[in-house]
Amino acid sequence: MRKTHPIRRVVLAGAATVSGIVLLLSLKPASDPASASAAGGAAPQQTAAAQESAQGGSSGQAGTVTGDAVQTQYGPVQVRLTVSGGKVTKVEAVQAPSGGRSTEVTNTAVPRLNQAALATQSAEIDAVSGATYTSSGYKQSLQSALDQVEKAPADSGGGGGSAEAAARTVTGEAVKTQYGPVQVRITVSGGKITAAEAVQAPSGGQSTQINGNAVPKLNAAAVAAGSADIDAVSGATYTSNGYKQSLQSALDQAGG
The missing domain is CATH 3.90.1010.20 (Sufe protein. Chain: A)
Known part of the structure; x- marks a missing residue:
């Protein structure tokens, strides 16, 4: 009989081992790494979405x-x-x-x-x-x-256009003047002043006559200008200055 060489045995044994390893690897599902990656990435994405939703639902x-x-x-x-x-x-x-x-x-x-x-x-x-x-x-x-x-208007977050168009009233600070307090209230609709009135103004004696003439002019000027950048009424400097300050504070509250 022909005698087998020891080195050949080693080579054959090594080849058999390699073949076995290759066979085992071929049996392992190829989709496992991708599945693991998808499973690992899904949770963070959901968490981020949940966080965005929570932030979007914050109070007005x-x-x-x-x-x-x-x-x-x-x-x-x-x-x-x-x-x-x-x-x-x-x-x-x-x-x-x-x-x-x-x-x-x-x-x-x-x-x-x-x-x-x-x-x-x-x-x-x-x-x-x-x-x-x-x-x-x-x-x-x-x-x-x-x-x-x-x-x-209620701030629902989804009806921005209608909310802006709805009218609302805002009252400014009561500004003290030498002859008494002046305070302005405005009605705002669609981002514009639609009405202005003095809910407080100096009165008594000559002040009543002066303000009876000055306040309507200041009201009309405020609506026309849409701002507190209006001229003082001649002869009613203190009232005019107080009016403009109160008007500006009302506009600040209204966001204008």
Whole structure:
């Protein structure tokens, strides 16, 4: 018989081993790496989408609304609200009686009234003991501010065009002048001033006559210009300056 060489045995054994490995690799599904990659990539993509959805559904932009200035026996009371997502998030009195005993009473009563208004989200709040007049004026001004909020279009996020076109009213700061406060309220529709009025202006004596002539001219000028860049009325410099400042603060609130 022919004798087999030892080296040939080693070569044959090695070839058999390599063939076995190749066979095992050929039996492993070729799609595994791709499937693993797809499975690994799907979760992060879903997470990112969920995050974008959550961000897109965030609450609407906050805005401020100022109520009427209500005259009381001890001075005017006026409330301003900050509203976000259809809820009142902040309440403050921009005007309240001051001077002498009134300052002490106001400093005690107003923070309590602010807190109560924020908690109830309405003007149905109790008067503060010892501050009946301030409480009554506060509630009236608060209600007028809430009325403005109800009239304002809801920010649904999807009806941007109709929301911008809807009219809303905005009241500016009450600006103190040498002869008394001046405060302007504007109606805005489609990004333009459609009406302007002075809810406060100096009165009494000659001031009544001056402002009876000046205020209508200032109102007309504000609507025509669509801004606070208007001329002062001759003979009513203080009222005109106060009017323009209050008008500008109203425009700032309206985003213009």
